[in-house]
Amino acid sequence: MRAKFRLAAIVLGLAILAAMPFTAEATGSTALLGLTNRILIYAIAAVSLDLIIGYGALVSFGHAMFFGLGGYTVGIIAHHTFGGGPIFGWSGSNAALVVWPLALLGCALLAAAVGALALRTSGVQFIMITLAFAQMVFFVLVSLQSYGGDDGLMLDRRNDMPFIDLARPQTFYFLCLALLVAWTLICLSIVNSRFGLILQALRQSERRAVNLGIRPFPFRLTAFVISAVGTGLAGVLWANYARFVTPDMAAWTKSGEFMAIVVLGGLGTLFGPILGTAAFITLEQLLSSWSEHWMIVMGPVLTLIALFGQQGLAGRLFGRRHD
């Protein structure tokens, strides 16, 4: 019964998302399409973060660094391609199929380095170390004077993709939707694979898993890297969506926002974070249009989510996935 209900909800949600460009056009509201597009992009990051927090109990408080790095890779290459001169002897490229994999590779390498250090610890140390590394990335981005420093970097235009015109908002929207669906399916198959089961076994009882002959480190590091690549993809899409990157993309409040979204949606559910993103971004939009002091409400909302939101939206709607 629950499974049927869940399937129906997913199909319905997909239908609403797929119809959104047409709805926006019919109602003449371009803002609606923009809002939904932001939700799609953030949802990719949220699903990625849920992969390690929800299934691996690795509470990364620094995931915004991958969001920022993904975005800045796109921004910096675009900057060099359009008049900034060559970078390391390379004249740059605006081809998405070149730039995007480069950005994701950068995120994977950073995640491998950070993860290798951070995973030497656990619990609170892990939280703080991921936070500190994200701060390091943030400070580096702020100190990049030739790329705008504090003010960030404007992009002349979106990347080029063969057969797909990213400059057209509707087309870009559908690409984001397709990527979100594909990424969620990938994460779902990861979670249900042998690898995913080991990750969850480590979450439930590290000692038991170790006694079964599992070395935790490689599994956790792999999960951390996969999650970072997904978050980097969100950053790449964000840079293309907003055509603007700032160090704020890697700020620690952004990491907190991602965590809040995952908890709001439901830890360890993968679909939940998408729901959580929609609720969170919509709320943010409503509150910020209501008053410039909207944080006075948003802050306590986060606190209440933490105090009472253990199941998350998905947990309440579809039943809990795990303890």
Add this chain to the structure above:
Amino acid sequence: MLLFVEQILNGLQYGAMLFMLASGLTLIFGIMGVINLTHGCFYMVGAYCAAFAVMSTGSFLVGILAALAGAGLYAVMVEVAVVQWLYRRDHLYQVLATLGLILFTNEAVSMIFGRRPPLLDIPPLLQGSVAILPGLDYPVMRLAFIGVGALVAVGLWLLVNHTRIGMLIRAGADDREMVDALGVDIRRLYTLVFGLGGLLCGLAGVMAAPLLAIEIGMGERVLITTFVVIVIGGVGSVRGALVGALLVGMVDSLGRAYLPQVLQGLLPASVADTLSAGLVSASIYVLMAAVLLVRPLGLLPARA
């Protein structure tokens, strides 16, 4: 040589400030197991309360009292309203709940005190500088900061190791149920420790206010450095907080003084300037990474 001594003193002063913040944070974590991101807010609240008390009364002493009272009371309020429900919860929820409180506090402070940052002058008693070595004048305010930091360190050591409250704190950190069963109101003890942490933040806030800019968000900047301090020192250990604070203070101030010079000798000027600015900000995180490579639990963990 004189520059070196001056930088060492600057490092001590920064270290003293970090210790006032880190000791409270590490006690709260060590005893209650709570990650409290609001800790930086107490520091900001202290600085704001001090600035406005001094502006309206003209007395620095009143400013100190206002900072201690404001930060201490706000800490107790936060503990009673939010943190006490989070003791047995996963760290994730503690981070999230206190993150929400930060956003709330920042907005509330800017609504109450206004967006324009207040100014606080150095009190007349602590103005000017004294000659420490021939040719080296050092500001009295900074020396006072170092002195207060040393007093706090001694005071905390006495409190934790030589008083009944300290004994209960140590016992509570090891076995909460046992202390509870012995008839001690552990809830009140926790509130007390939390308030003490807030009080120390208020002290750091009022001392820092004449030296640094008072602004919204000042708490977060120093909070993250404070986390670096307690991770380096070993989470939950006051001695570790002291060592970590001094280490971070020294690395930061010596890095600021010497790294640009070193890099300018090695690289073209334009590259060296950008790179050194980034590296100085990142240096304490590099230090943390290095310490963790050798000792994952920090230099002086609470329970090795």
